[in-house]
Amino acid sequence: MGKYWNEQIECMDRDQMKALQSERLVKQVQHVWDNVPYYRKKMEEKGVTPQDINGIEDLYKLPFLSKADLRDAYPYGLLAKPLSECVRIHSTSGTTGKRVVAFYTQNDVDMWEDCVARAITAAGGTNDDVCQVAYGYGLFTGGAGLHGGSHKVGCLTLPMSSGNTERQIQFMQDLGATILCCTPSYAAYIGETVKKMGLTPDDLKLKAGIFGAEPWTEEMRQQIQRSLGIKAYDIYGLTESSGPGVAFECECQHGMHINEDNFIAEIINPETGEVLPDGEKGELVFTSITKEAFPLLRYRTRDICVLTREKCSCGRTLVRMAKPMGRSDDMLIIRGVNVFPSQIETVLLKMSNATPNYQIVVGRENNTDTFEIRVEITDEMFNDTIRSIEELERKISQDMLSVLGIKAKIRLVEPNSIPRSEGKAVRVIDNRKLLD
Ligand code: ADP
Ligand code: ZN
Secondary structure, eight states: OOSSEEEEHHHHOHHHHHHHHHHHHHHHHHHHHHHOOOHHHHHHHOOOOOOOSSSGGGGSSSBBBBBHHHHTTTTTTTTSSSSSGEEEEEOOOOSSSSEEEEEEEEHHHHHHHHHHHHHHTTOOOOOOEEEEEEEEOSSSHHHHHHHHHHHHHTOOOEESOOHHHHHHHHHHHHHHHHHHEHHHHHHHHHHHHHHTTTTTTTOOOOOEEESSSSSSOOOHHHHHHHHHHSEEEEEEEGGGGTTEEEEEOTTTOOOOEEEEEEEEEEEETTTTBBBBTOOOOOOEEESSSSSSSOOOEEEEEEEOEEOOOOOOOSSSSSSSSOOOOOBBBTOEEETTTTEEEHHHHHHHHTTTTTEEEEEEEEETTEEEEEEEEEEOOOOOTTOOOOHEEEEHHHHHHHHHHHHSSOOEEEEEEEETTTTSSSSOOOOOEEEEEHHH
């Protein structure tokens, strides 16, 4: 098996890809117009008909869809196929607000799994691999997505789901898992537990990890790679556009290739909706051009990101998206300053004595926002002198100020006092919401 799952698509000439996207977009717009009254109405309100869409150059004419629309149309309002042709439902993990549901025909499931197969292949996976899927199974798309992709590639698939971490590691060892798939925060926890169990990466056969479903920093990647002795690949996706596999990382670990034969990506200015050129930071918008049951056009992900079409040395021509720095709704506004949890993670993981276990607590006292960062220190540090602990506290405090532009109260806490995540990590406790 080669290093691409579908070389013809993944390395397609750009003009050819554009033509393919245009052809699929035109068909998709007609399909939606004919079958989704909710979106048809939106098009009518904007004065657009399928005749106005002759290729991707016309994409900008279409109205956006947002999470609010999905909630509005819940549960069946955006369905484009009769339920008799649908074979699966998934739902968002509800990280931010009410869940939304998405529907799949058999073709939709096949397309999705094919995208994940590309990701697994890009991470070096073949039918000789043992792939341990430790994303949650269920309504969440993580488990099902990686499971399906792993089957497609022909890996020996270990459907572990998340949790029960020691048993996870026991199986990993006994059955010689070579690829681990889970959220990055769970991977970090598994790495920590491996050490606690008195094992080293040499006791495991793992070579690669495919981690996604939440934002994680480059520093976090280095940590996980060290603790598990692997190469860690990012994977991106969202329930609304099928699940993980919308974009995947290659061996260059320098942005995720978007599966453009199925998803057209745009970056827009979140305030004005204006389409931004490559290289500019903005909100990521996806148009699903092959999905049958739940074909969202110009769906606003709220993920803040940058696209690049620079050549990648892996040979793929698919556009790349940078690691999203978080959703616009993950962004905290503290004393008027915008703060992303990922910025805090970057600062912490640059310090040798801090761990990736942290929590951000925001509150309000006397009409002013309070901002505390709780950071777990390492066991070694815990036994250190008070002076060196104070020094660490001061150092973190200074670095946070220079990166965030706002002062945070740093509280170093004992090893193992911050809850570990088996799925998507909860980094922020915003007590202001309770006060509102
Ligand atoms: P929810 O919106 O409830 O979290 P999903 O499970 O569908 O539901 O999550 C999709 C979201 O997860 C994306 O919009 C994005 O914010 C985040 N995400 C997924 N993969 C990644 C990744 N590799 N890096 C950063 N964020 C990611
Ligand atoms: Zn590449």
